[in-house]
Amino acid sequence: MSAFLKQSLAGLRVLLVMTVILGLGYPLAVYGVGALMPARANGSPVVVDGETVGSSLIGQTFDGDEWFRTRPSVAGDGYDPLASGASNLGPENPDLLATVQARRAEVAEREDVDPDRVPVDAVTASGSGLDPHISPEYADLQVERVARVRGLSDAVVADLVAQATTSPELGFLGAPRVNVVELNAALLALEE
Amino acid sequence: MPVALAAVLQVGFLVLLLAAVHVPLGNYMAGVYSGKRHLRAERAVYRIGGIDPDSDQHWSVYARSLLAFSAVSILVLYLLLRLQAYLPLSLGMTGLAPDGAWNTAVSFVTNTNWQWYSGESTMGHLAQMGGLAVQNFLSAAVGIAVAIALVRGFARQGTDRIGNFWVDLVRGTVRILLPIAFLAAIVLVIGGAVQNFDGAREVTTITGEPQSIVGGPIASQEAIKNLGTNGGGFFNANSAHPFENPTAWTNLVEIFLLLVIPFSLPRTFGRMVGNHRQGTAIVSVMATLWLAAVTITTWAEMRGFGTVPGAAGGAMEGKELRFGPAASALFGASTTGTSTGSVNSFHDSYTGLGGGVTLLNMMLGEVAPGGVGAGLYGMLVMAVLAVFLAGLMVGRTPEYLGKKIGRKQVTLVALYILTMPTLLLAGAAITAASPALVDASVQESGPHGLTEILYAYASTVNNNGSAFAGFGANTPYQNTALGLAMLFGRFVPIALVLALAGSLASQRKVSETTGTLPTHGPVFVGLLGFVVLIVAGLTFFPALALAPLSEALL
DSSP states (O other): HHHHHHHHHHHHHHHHHHIIIIIHHHHHHHHHHHHTHHHHHHEEEEETEEEEEEETOOOOOSSSOOOOOOOOOOOOTTTTTGGOOOOOOOOHHHHHHHHHHHHHHHHHHHHHHOGSSSSSGGGGGOOOOOOEEEEEEHHHHHHHHHHHHHHHHHHHHHHHHHTEOOBTTTTTHHHHEEHHHHHHHHHHHOOO | OEEEHHHHHHHHHHHHHHHHHHHHHHHHHHHHHOOOOOHHHHHHHHHHHTTTTTTTBHHHHHHHHHHHHHHHHHHHHHHHTGGGGGGTTTTTTOOOOOHHHHHHHHHHHHTOOSSSSHHHHHOOHHHIIIIIHHHHHHHHHHHHHHHHHHHHHOOOOOOOOOOOOOHHHHHHIIIIHHHHHHHHHHHHHHHHHOOOOOOOOEEETSSSSSSEEEBHHHHHHHHHHHHHOOOOOOTTTGSSSSSSSSSSHHHHOOOOOHHHHHHHHHHHHHHHTTTHHHHHHHHHHHHHHHHHHHHHHHHHHHHOOOOHHHHHHSSSSTTTTHHHHHHHHHHHHHHHHTTTTOOOOGGSSHHHHHHHHHHHHHHHHHTTTSTHHHHHHHHHHHHHHHHHHHHHHSOOEEETTTOOOHHHHHHHHHHHHHHHHHHHHHHHHHHHHHHHHHHHHOOOOOOHHHHHHHHHHHHHTTTOOOOOOSSHHHHSHHHHHHHHHHHHHHHHHHHHHHHHHHHHSSSSOOOOOOOOOOOSSSHHHHHHHHHHHHHHHHHHHHHIIIIIHHHHHH
């Protein structure tokens, strides 16, 4: 037993030294390098008229008809960064099935389209609950409504959508996507 | 570009990256653990610890050092979590309750990173970076050390010494994990991963609502959590969270990180035993099993089998749009094939088949390619078994790398192979047999509910840490029981592997004869892959038939 105790004391001393190196030195060193690119290291803020209105990486809830909608979210009451997470409901779960069907009907009615045209990202909640992106198909579905409510031409709004669209990196990484936070920030900037 | 082609290109690109890196990294790691010289910083650590770095340890002393270090680590982390309210940078978070602190302390010291809590509402910055992230490094270094000790058992002869635990621990941390993690963290910051020491910052959103933008030392933790195959997320959403994994290309970087050391260690093994073809055989088995798991999961998630995916038009519940089904499935198959357990999408919502593969991956014992160190020693144990079985078939004394596989070695291997299924099935059976425990934790009814229970115990016993997160793990019973599952699932196999290393090192090598089974050709690769599958299949088929298989067929 005394051998075990002796080893434990050695272990404690090694652990404390390592905690200083790995627990303080390492994150501070990364922080130091990150300070050279402050916008990225601090959550990619979106600024409109000098005011920070969110992060381009973190989605927001948009309820009014004058905005592009984000995906359904189960993070808190929706897009709450203090409660990130997914529904974790299984592929045969009857409640999830009912929710998906209700979302499809709601989106079809709001956008005045056939329910078959509603894309998958409009009826499923993301993993983080903070997904800022929607598919180009879901964005196209919303262009007409947003343009009508805002009194803009479809072409102007479609152009903003195109500016907020990212293609897959290297052509094969990820999916084509529209950043709704950046898109709606551009609409807000247009207002002012 | 068609999505199927994009999926194939993504996997192909990843394989090319790994193929390019595993030779130099594997050689470098062999040098790290074989060299005689100590860096000045390392000497300072040994001096503070009162350690003689030039003394070689008997396997039992090596094991004692490892267990003592891990016990102290659990105790210190437990106290840090219990007392976090009184420590700086707590962000106003309270101390954890005893059962939760026990579970998390064991979880991070055993390289599991099972998480019953949400990081953003439970952990202050000091607990995250000074407690959890420190163990992300050290538990990974412990895993590699055990694998290296076993490799020395094969490489050495006529000695009862298998290396020095403290030297292996410190070198693995300082010379391998820390430099790679530092570079990776900077790459992630370039991609948009956050690195600051802020708490939640209030902003007014575009529509005038309040939103809290959280901060913290996230990128530094993200890098080591994947590199060390740990998996504990800074946030509840883990690598699905945009601040942990901002873009499609950081996603590929993270998948690369969690695979790179496990796929490079066979090269280290080959170099240390003086025969690269032996390492190539091991890595071939790992790569084949991994690729099969990736293929099946990707196919299932892209096709979107099941009622809800059918009604929604795809399996996107619990998945991020910037990744899509293919990159999510690639991450899911890789995180369960290693012992990582970080997730960029939520396995509970996967299709029956896709989710079943993630479960099966863990039930294989996480050897394809497995956790850092744990994957290599797990696969070498399987190789010893394969050699033994082949020897039985032809009636010869089995030997592997010139070491005779006798009664003692086979006993240790058998105990190793029995430990994980025993703990897994016993733990899951106790929960499944108790209506009160089922009510308290299980979310779904029918076979999916049983999958949730099996997944929880498969994940903890194998030190993976991912979850079918509908399973309500935060009850005093599950926190305690899953904590024990992680503890025994980690340290019983490690003790057996070190004993095996000691028994092998003390043998003299026998020279190869025409009757020796070659362990580097395609025949042995096929045999080893078959043994891995058959051991898991015979053990777990009844449980799998009741849970994910019946769900996939429903």
